[in-house]
Amino acid sequence: MSLNPALAGRSVTVQVPATSANLGPGFDTLGLALALYDQLEVSVRDEPGVFVEVHGVGEGEVPTDESNLVAQAIAHTFADYNIEMPGLTLVAHNVIPHGRGMGSSGAAIVSGIMAAKGLLEGIVQIDAEDLLRLATEMEGHPDNVAPALFGGLTIAWTTPEGPRHKKLMVHRGVSPLVFVPEHAMSTALARSLQPESVPHEDAVFNLSRSALLIAALIQSPELLLAATEDKLHQSYRAAAMPETNRLITLLRENGLAAVVSGAGPSLLVLASDPGQRLVAAELVAAASETPWQALMLAVDFTGATVTRTGA
Known part of the structure; x- marks a missing residue:
């Protein structure tokens, strides 16, 4: 060489x-x-x-x-x-x-x-x-x-x-919003919380939601809340990031498609229009116990x- x-x-x-x-x-x-x-x-x-x-x-x-x-x-x-x-x-x-x-x-x-x-x-x-x-x-x-x-x-x-x-390509109505906390999360730790196997019905549940999510992101943003439901990883990791989990639950109860971003602890909201992002930002600002930075991104x-x- x-x-x-x-x-x-x-x-x-x-x-x-x-x-x-x-x-x-x-x-x-x-x-x-x-x-x-x-x-x-x-x-x-x-x-x-x-x-x-x-x-x-x-x-x-x-x-x-x-x-x-x-x-x-x-x-x-x-x-x-x-x-x-x-x-x-x-x-x-x-x-x-x-x-x-x-x-x-x-x-x-x-x-x-x-x-x-x-x-x-x-x-x-x-x-x-x-x-x-x-x-x-x-x-x-x-x-x-x-x-x-x-x-x-x-x-x-x-x-x-x-x-x-x-x-x-993503539907032009999809408006991402990421909430970033001050604390970090180890990807290795997050992955270690995953079980080796999951129930058959959970696997089928996620297959249906993943297919629906593609349709929601490229064609039908109004389906994003249903399409972002998950049973494979977020619940297993919830104990390691309690405030992330609490805020996701709050946002979803208010009709907003909130999920863990990657391995966390940031959370991603896939809003179906820019106005939804403002609602999400207000909810998190009012309910969070620690500082979260709201990044309204394209x-x-x-x-x-x-x-x-x-x-």
């Missing part, structure tokens, strides 16, 4: 959206890209090693060397194509909250893989299938990385040949982008 001279002086800028996975019944399958973006600048430098500068979320907390998750994703991609990674300078501008169920780790992985794709432009061709494979290898499951890569609403599944996805339809900025 030797350093490719074509890499000298190259630099790229990457933008990756936040995501919300599961969306209620679509456990480990459905994901939605949201218009809240981490940005990354990567430059090849003459000296070996990786130098990382972090601004915003994670500043002073996340690693600033080769162990940084973004740097690991770049290295993983270079290694996959058997190309030596050059010395790099990374400047990360982060706004996606960490440990809140908004896909921050998936966004970091996708940022690194997209940066590698841009740096390797003209040297190797990395297509959409490869991007999803590389990201899933690092993340472990494709439900967050698929919408981060491709935008919109994604259905992700795995095959013997690797992960696959289908991107769908659906991102573009996904991750990379732009060559040098050489």
Whole structure:
């Protein structure tokens, strides 16, 4: 493995959206890209090693060397194509909250893989299938990385040949609202609360709701409340995030399609019109015991982008 001279002086800028996975019944399958973006600048430098500068979320907390998750994703991609990674300078501008169920780790992985794709432009061709494979290898499951890569609403599944996805456009009436608490939640802890098996009737329940949710999101937003019912994961995790669970129950009792965002503890409201979001924000402001930030976001339809900025 030797350093490719074509890499000298190259630099790229990457933008990756936040995501919300599961969306209620679509456990480990459905994901939605949201218009809240981490940005990354990567430059090849003459000296070996990786130098990382972090601004915003994670500043002073996340690693600033080769162990940084973004740097690991770049290295993983270079290694996959058997190309030596050059010395790099990374400047990360982060706004996606960490440990809140908004896909921050998936966004970091996708940022690194997209940066590698841009740096390797003209040297190797990395297509959409490869991007999803590389990201899933690092993340472990494709439900967050698929919408981060491709935008919109994604259905992700795995095959013997690797992960696959289908991107769908969301009805213009769907208005996402994410409530973000001050406290974080470990995805590993959330997953550990899942049972190994579930009752047959619960599995059938979620199959029907997942199918209905696709119809609600792309065609019939008035069905979102019924379509976001879940019996596979949220109830098992409720004890680990009691206020999230209490607020979701309150919102749903008031006719609002509220679910846990990803592994939590943030909660996602899939409003059927912008006015519903204001109602939801007022309910949470009046009923919450701790501070929650209300993010009224659009659906991102573009996904991750990379732009060559040098050489």
